[in-house]
Amino acid sequence: MRKFLKVLLPPLIGFTVLFIAVRYSSEYYTLRTDEMGEGTVRSFMAYYRFFWPLLFVVGLLTQFLIIVPVWYKVKIKGIGAKLAAFFILCFICLLFAFGISYIIWEQRSGYYHLLKLIIFMTSIQIVYWVMNILVMSLLNVRLDQDAEKKDIEPTE
Structure with missing residues (x-):
């Protein structure tokens, strides 16, 4: 049950959280599929609006196949390993953000626009992963407390 929740x-x-931010935006009803790929916040919102079910399935698979196993391995390590894992995660987010930003970037818009795209994409990923880690930490604390109340050994 614990792994399922994680x-x-x-x-x-x-x-x-992302759905609420997109859905309650004033531009939600005017988003069109032909706006995707322009490298703007609006095009990102359009992409999310039309592909959120697929993105959610990818998120679940990533969580199941990569994040939860890494979580259990890092959980028993010291604070140095945890910080190293977080900085590696930030670096991976930066690499993915650079790749995605470069793909959707139009060279006519200049390098400043590319830099803004990289920062935007990195910040979205970092916010998502920080929320993810916080939720998993809260689940860990809560489930361990419940196990102590029942006087049983917490399981992975």
Whole structure:
């Protein structure tokens, strides 16, 4: 049950927050599919609006196949390993952000626009992963407390 919650809840909360931000934007009803790929916040919102079910499935698979196993391995390590894992995660986010930004960047818009795209994409990913880690930490604390109340050994 614990692993199921760690797979489902963090992506669900992260995608719900993003859905609320996109859905209650004043531009939501005017978003069109032909706006995707322009490298703007509006095009990102259009992409999310039309592909959120697929993105959520990818988020669940990523959580199940990569994040939860890494979580259990890093959880028993010291603070140095945890910080190293977080900085590696930030570096991976930066690499993905650079790749995605470069793909959607139009060279006519200049390098400043590319830099803005990289910062925007990195910040979205970092916010998502920080929320993900916080939810998993809260689940860990809460489930361990429940196990102590029942006087049983916490399980992975």
